[in-house]
Amino acid sequence: MVTQRQTLTGKVTAAAYRLMIAFAIITVAVTLLVNRQTSRLDERITGQIEQLNRIQDMEEVFNGIVSAFRGYAAYGRGEFLDDIGSNKSEYQAMVQRYANSYGSLEGEAQRIRELQTLNSQYWRVLKNAMDLKTMNDMKSLNELSQNQATPLVRSIEREFDLLINQQRQSVSDLVQQNKSINQMIVAVPVLLFAGTGLIAFLLIRYLRRHVIEPVHQMETAVARIGQGHYSLIQAPGREDEIGRLISGINHMTQELQDRSEEQERNLRHMRDQHDELEAQNEEIQAQQMEQEETLAKLTKREAELSTINLYQEVLTGFTEMSHFLEKAIPALLDALDQDAALVVMDRRGQGTGYETVYASGYPQQGFAMNHDGLFGPAQRIFSEQQPLFRTRELSEAEAGVHGAYRKAFDQYYPLADEQNRVAGFLLLTAYASPAAAQDNVQVTEGLVRQFALALFAQLAGEERRRQSASLELLNEELLTEKQLLADQRDMIQQVVDSIHEAILMCRSDGHITFVNKQASRLLSQGLHAGSSVELLYRQLESGGAAAEAVRHQLAANLAGEAAEYNEQFAWSCGSMVRYYELYMNTLQEKGHENRYLIVFRDRTEEEKADQAKNEFVSIVSHELRTPLASILGFMEILLNRDVKPEKQKKYMETIYKESHRLSNLINDFLDLQRMESGRQVYMKVPLDLGSLTADVCAQWQGKEGHRLLLKLPDRPYYVLSDADRLTQVLHNIISNAIKYSPHSPDIDVSIRLEGDQCYVDITDYGLGIPEEAKANLFTKFYRVDNTDRRQIGGTGLGLAIVKEIMEDLGGGVTFVSRFGEGSTFTVSLDSYQPQSVSGRIVVVEDDENLGRLIGATFENRNYDIVRFKTAEEALLGMEISDGGPPLLLIVDIQLGGILNGWDVVSGLLEQETWSSAPVIVSSVLERPGDYLEKPFEKYLQKPFTVERLLELGQSLIGQGAPQGNIVLPVQSETAVKEAFAEKGIPIGDLQVDNDYMKVDLQAGGKDPASRTDPGQENE
Structure with missing residues (x-):
């Protein structure tokens, strides 16, 4: 019985061994x-x-070819042709490499052949288009672009889209297969565990407790892992296969849990990046709103200037004061959106009687035309001579x-004559919108000044005519009036003829009754009063389709179909096209x-200016988008x-370079815009030209393998200039010299110094400048179109900025160049000679008039005067002075x-040796609270009279050298005497003032400084 049990056990054992071996073989083969399948999928x-x-x-390079062709078609610039050539070669090579690598794959050969066919067609169209651009046949070029080029580009883009979508679908299918295989890998351990459990169940029952139950626990754990719940199996402390398997499952559970947490962290990081991008978008929108506000301010200022110019036209051509006032005052009210106006003049010029010369918009009842005296704002306007509101x-x-008005806003403006004497005032009143009137004060003051000038000119003219009438006989008066009428008629004719x-x-x-000179010159030489309008019609018929349409509409209006007409149109005059705006009005008599x-x-x-502006915007947009496109493209990748680490570094370096290029480009645009608009502020101070040039050269020394050989004079050469802007000029020129001399x-x-001019010469031995490019070298966005320069970066703004800066600084920039041998750029500035x-x-004063007045005051007393506008000039004068101290220093605190x-x-x-020189500090500010006057230093607050300044200056000059007195803060007399005794300084008389004690030093003692800090004496 035992033997049979052992045999059965052996069979079971042998069968279990066979099953286990077969299962192991199958598992290894499946794994x-x-x-192998996973590796193949990864490779695919x-x-x-x-x-x-x-x-x-390939698609990115092809888009670059299309963009360069469109840029060349729009602007005709040579660098676009360079881009087309280089990108085309690169694109063809990329297509050929792609065909060699993947042309034999199923589904790829047909797409590649279709793409190559479309490419060949596009190259032919591109060549024809460039030929049409060379012949300047823009009409044929536009038709070719619309009918052939654009459809081909779209077809090629569709082919690229199909290829990209096909590849993306293939990648997606492979990824899905990989997922399926990974799921199979996860199922293999499960099958292994189940097979082991089955063998164990068939082998020995009692192994259920030691094998089956642990396997059941592991199966439950795996199921929970599949549901996303990660929990570890309690290890029984076994060191056999089951124990190691439980440890493996626990390790796998821990790994899966760590990966899940890592994915959650990545998801949170992506959300943070999304929030950052939204913040950047909000910042860009804020910048756009700021630019729109700036544009609104410029538009408002342009409207204000237009209002002033239009009002100036109203103020001319009047012979009578009444006519002048009847036209000028209503026009002023309309321009300023005011409701009422009043002009009051001083009758006798002595402030004893006043007359209301014109009033409009005020109620008439109780309105006095003559006033013996004025009060309130009307009286203050004569004494204060400032506008009052x-x-x-x-x-x-x-x-x-309608009784809707409740308040009025009165504006009193003084009317000053040629001697700047207030001879009257203008009162403007707004009933409906006082706030609007307050916001428009600047324009109002400008128009009031124009009105005052015209008013006094009219008064002066009337006064002259009255004097002439009183001295001449009646016959002479008639002749004069006749002549005046003739002159007025001629003047009107001249005015009309002088109108553009x-x-x-x-x-x-159709009978023409009047023609001015501009009509004969611009429209037809044969057009004159008495001719027929048919002559104009024939001119319009030959001026193109737009002019022909105007001709028909003009004829219809003259036939009575419309009373007014306004049209803008182009008029072809031979090979030249001019642009006109036509106004037609009916004059009813x-x-x-x-x-x-x-x-x-x-x-x-105006049209040319608009075209230039559009071209500028187009160029700026292109220059800004080019680096921005590179940045966005690499960031998207x-x-x-x-991406591999080495490619990541290369992409990041490209992004950094393009960002730096974009920043420099924006800075150049802003600098040039500020200079051309006159908003660039320059701070001119004395500069040592040699020291500044040496500092700039030191920054470029050794850049790109270049060596700067600097030749400085043996003494300082000073110029009066802005240090930052002059440094920018030298940086730009040296940068160009290095870029355009790659092999030198x-x-x-x-x-060098020649006469009163200082020159900085910067010479390179590089490519030089072609003759045809020299005239446009300082033009914005201009770059020399040459094969040697295609790889050299730049925007064409550097030399334009240099020219603007040097002209604003009062200097100049010139160049001499020979093509292929190099160039010499020369910067010139007026030499500045420091004064001892x-x-x-x-006198250190930035106000020209006040400085001249102070200098003249002392020059009349036979003093030698030297004036400076900035503190830098004064300090330089002190530095080069090798004699004694100044006789007197008069210095303003706020300088330029x-x-x-x-x-x-x-x-x-x-x-x-100069510490005792007398000083007068002048300022409009109150004396600082911590400032204490000294015997040889006085504080004089503006405004002051020249008599007071002269008296104070002469008193300081007359005091001579200091007598060795020390002024101390008030303290105990005993303590002061003991302090001097400890220092070994004998003292004489001690006088007590309100705030100080004055101590006379005796001979033989120490000689302290005549003016010391009171805090030091306290020690």
């Missing part, structure tokens, strides 16, 4: 097969991604017919046939693809340079 996925990258690179309640008569618009007047039958006024305004220059390492920089201050009265008046005083005190 190897799955691993990598190949498909590489294929997709090649297709995207008041808000008041309306009277019952001023409330209006072409003006003609005709009747409805009672008892006479209607006449028609036709005005042609030549707006060709880094965000959406797994030496750059010569020298400084020794023994002279030094970087330093202020306190720096000048400090510079004076730093000279040991």
Whole structure:
């Protein structure tokens, strides 16, 4: 029985062994097969991604060719042709490599052949288009672009899209297969565990407790893992296969849990990046709103200037004061959106009687025309000579017919004559919108000044005519009036002839009754008063389709179909196209046939300006988008693809370079815009040209393998200039010298003085400048079109900025160049000669008039005067002075340079032998609370009289050298005497003042400084 049990056990054992061996073989085979299939799928996925990258690179290069062709078609610039050539070669090579690599694959050969066929067709169209551009046949070029080029581009883009979609679908299918295989890998351990449990169940029952139950626990754990719940199996402390298997499952559970947490962290990181992008988008929108606000301000300012110009035209051509006022005042009210105006003049010029010469918009009842005296704002306007503004309640008569007005805003403006004497005032009142009137004060003041000038000119003219009438006989008066009428008629004719618009007047039958000179010059030489409008019609018929349409509409209007007409159109005059704006109005006269006024305004220059502006915007957009496109493209690759570390570094370097290029480009645009708009502020101070040039050269020394050979003079050469802007000029020129001399390492920089001019010469031995490019070298966005320069970067703004800066600084920039041998750029500035201050009265004042007045005051007393506008000039004068101290220093605190008046005083005190020089500090500010006057330093607050300044200056000069007195803060007399005794300083008389004690030093003691810090004496 035992033997049978043992035999059965052996069979069971043998069968279990066979099952286990077979199961192990199957498991190993499945695992190897799955691993092999996984490796193949990984290789295929990598190949498909590489294929997709090649297709995207080809599409990016092709888009660059299309963009360069469109840029060349729009602007005709040579660099676009360079881009087409280089990109085309690269694109063809990429297509051929792709065909060689993947042309034999199923589904790829047909797509590649279709793409190559479309490419060949596009190259032929591109060549024809460039030929048409060379012949300047824009019409044929546009038709070719619309009918052939654009459809081909779209077809090629569709082919690229199909290839990309096909590759993406292949990658997606492979990834799905990989997922399926991974699921099979997860199922293999489960099958292994189940097979082991079955064998164990068949082998021995009692193994259920030691094998089956642990396997059941492991199966439960795996199921929970499949459901996303990660929990570890309690290890029984076994070291056999079951124990190691439980440890493996626990390890796998831990790994899966770690990967899940890592995926959650990646998801949170992506959300953070999304929030950051949204913040950047909000910042860009804020910048756009700021630019729109700036544009609104510029538009408002342009409207204000237009209002002033239009009002100036109203103020001319009047012979009578009444006519002048009847036209000028209503026009002023309309321009300023005011409701009422009042002009009051001083009758006798002595402030004893006033007359209301004109009033409009005020109630008439109780309105006095003559005033013996004035009060309130009307009286203050004569004494203060400044505009006054008041808000008041309306009277019952001023409330209006609807009674809706409650308050009025009165504006009093003084009217000053040629001697700047206030001879009257203008009162403007706004009832409906006081707030609007307050916001428009700047324009109001400008228009009031124009009105005052015209008013006094009119008064002066009337006064002259009255004097002439009183001296001449009646016959002479008649002749004079006749002559005046003739002159006025001639003047009107001259005014009309001098108008830039072409003006003609005709009747409805086409008979021309008036033609000015501009009409004869611009429209037709044979057009004159008395000719027929048919002559104009024939001119319009030959001027193109737009002019022909205007001709038909003009004829219809003259036939009575419309009373007014306004049209802008292009007029072809031979090979030249001009742009006109046509106005037509009907002039109705009672008892006479209607006449028609036709005005042609030549707006060709405006059109050119608009075209130039559009071209500028286009160029700026292109220059900004080019680096931005590179940045976005590489960032998209880094965000959406797994890129190797070396490629990541290369892409990041490209992004950094393009960002730096974009920043420099924006800075150049902003600098040039500020300079051209006149908003660039320059701070001119004395500069050592040699020292500044040496600092700039040191920054470029050794850059790109170049060596700067600097030749400096043996003494300082000073110029009066802005240090930052002059440094920018030298940086731009040296940068160009290095860029355009790639094979010549030496750059010569020298400084020379000729007469009163300082020159900086920067010489390179590089490519040189072609003759045809020299005239446009300082033009914005201009770059030399040459094969040697295609790889050299730049925007064409550097030399334009240099020219603007040097012209604003009062200097110049020139160049001499020979093509292929190099160039020399020369920067010139007026030389500045420092002035010595020794023994002279030094006036440091940035106000030209005040400085001249102070200098003249002391020059009349036979003093030698030297004047400076900035603290830097004064300090330089002190530095080069080798004599004694200045006789007197008069310094303003607020100066135009970087330093202020306190720096000048400090510079004076730093000279040991000059510390006793007398100083007058002048300023509009109150005396600082911590400032204490000294015997030789006084504080004079503006405004002051020249008599007071002269008296104070002469008193300081007359005091001579200090007597060795020390001024101390008030303290105990005993303590002061003990302090001097401890220092070994004998003292004499001690006088107590309100705030100080004055101590006389006796001979033989120590000689302290005549002016010391009170805090030091306290020690």
